[in-house]
Amino acid sequence: MRYTTLGRSGLTVSRACLGTMNFGTSGGGACEETEAARIVDAFLDAGGNIIDTADGYTGGQSEEIVGRAVKSRRDQVVLATKAFLPQGPGPNDRGLSRIHLTKALESSLRRLGTDYIDLYQCHQWDDSTPIEETMATLDGFVRSGKVRYLGCSNFSAAQIVESQWAAQRTNAAPFISLQPQYSLVARGIEAEILPACRRHGLGTLVWSPLGGGVLTGRYRRGVVPDADSRMGRLKASALPMARAWADGLLNEPNLDIAGHVVETAAELGMTPAAVALAWVRHRPGVTSVIIGPRTLEQFHGNLAGLAKELPSETIAHLDEISRSAGTTIVNGMSTPR
Structure with missing residues (x-):
C-alpha cells in the first residue's frame, strides 16, 4: 500500500480510500x-x-456499520x-449552518461510536x-478535539477559494481536502478545480473512479441495465435526480470510452x-482513490487494479479518447451520491 500526506497537512493517508x-x-x-465488516478488515489488513x-449514507446505517467494524482497530x-444532507423534516435539519452542523456532528459521533472524527467534511x-x-x-469542532482535520466535497473552484479565504479572515482551520468526482468519463x-486545490493546499479523495460502473464494461448500448446493478437501481429510483x-x-x-477501456x-x-x-491513480493531483x-x-479486484502500472502509451491513448468526455459533475446537488 502506498501512502502520502493529505493536502497541506501532516496527515498521512493510503492511496486507496475505502468508500x-x-x-x-x-x-x-x-x-x-x-x-461490510469483512471488507473493512481486508482493507486494514x-x-x-x-x-x-x-x-x-443508507439513512445512517453506513456510519453505524463502520463504527462497529473499526471499534477494535480505531487507532489504525x-x-x-460528511454532513449537509437532510437529517429530518425541519428547516434546520440540513445544510452547513452552525445549528445543523453541531447537531450533525454529535449524531455522527454517536453512530460511529467514537469521541473524535479524523476528517470532517x-x-x-x-x-x-x-x-x-x-x-x-x-474551527470550533477542531478546537474542542471532536474533529482533527476539515475537508469538503463537491465544491467548485470558486467555492474552494471562498472557503479558504473565509478561514483566513476568521483565523479558523482551513480545509485540507476535497472529494470530487473523477474518472475517464x-x-x-x-x-479549474485541481489547480485551485494545488494553490490552496487541498489534497483530493476522488470518487466514482469507475464512472458509476460504466467503465467496467457491464453496460451496453440498447441493453437495459440489470435490476441489481447500480445503474439499474438508479434508473428504477423514485428520485428524478437519481434517474x-x-x-x-x-x-x-x-459508452464509447468504456468500449476502448474494454479493448485496452x-x-x-x-x-x-x-x-x-490505474488510470485515475496515475493522474496528477490525485491523492487517494475512493x-x-x-x-x-x-x-x-479494485485493490489489485489500483496497484497496476499502465504503459505510458496506454495512458496517452486513454487520455486522448477521453479528453472530450462528458459527465462534468462538480456539485453534489447534481448527483445522488
Whole structure:
C-alpha cells in the first residue's frame, strides 16, 4: 500500500480510500453488515487506513456499520465522514449552518461510536449559509478535539477559494481536502478545480473512479441495465435526480470510452475496472482513490487494479479518447451520491 500526506497537512493517508456508501440495506445500500465488516478488515489488513462515510449514507446505517467494524482497530483508522444532507423534516435539519452542523456532528459521533472524527467534511456547498459561519463552526469542532482535520466535497473552484479565504479572515482551520468526482468519463475537475486545490493546499479523495460502473464494461448500448446493478437501481429510483444521473452516465460518448477501456484491458490481460482505476491513480493531483465495493470479491479486484502500472502509451491513448468526455459533475446537488 502506498501512502502520502493529505493536502497541506501532516496527515498521512493510503492511496486507496475505502468508500462505504453501499454499507447497509436501506436508502440504496447493497452490502450487509457481515460482508461490510469483512471488507473493512481486508482493507486494514492490506495497509489501507482512510475510511470514508457520511451521515446521509443508507439513512445512517453506513456510519453505524463502520463504527462497529473499526471499534477494535480505531487507532489504525483515519475516519472520515460528511454532513449537509437532510437529517429530518425541519428547516434546520440540513445544510452547513452552525445549528445543523453541531447537531450533525454529535449524531455522527454517536453512530460511529467514537469521541473524535479524523476528517470532517462539508458534503456540498450551502448557498443559504455564510461561509464564514460554516468555517468558524468547523474551527470550533477542531478546537474542542471532536474533529482533527476539515475537508469538503463537491465544491467548485470558486467555492474552494471562498472557503479558504473565509478561514483566513476568521483565523479558523482551513480545509485540507476535497472529494470530487473523477474518472475517464468525468474529467471536468482538471480545468479549474485541481489547480485551485494545488494553490490552496487541498489534497483530493476522488470518487466514482469507475464512472458509476460504466467503465467496467457491464453496460451496453440498447441493453437495459440489470435490476441489481447500480445503474439499474438508479434508473428504477423514485428520485428524478437519481434517474437523471444514470441517464447522464449511460450516454453514447461514455459508452464509447468504456468500449476502448474494454479493448485496452483485453490487450493488457487486465480487467476493465483495473485499467480505469490505474488510470485515475496515475493522474496528477490525485491523492487517494475512493473505492466503493459491495462485496469482498469486488474489493480485492479494485485493490489489485489500483496497484497496476499502465504503459505510458496506454495512458496517452486513454487520455486522448477521453479528453472530450462528458459527465462534468462538480456539485453534489447534481448527483445522488
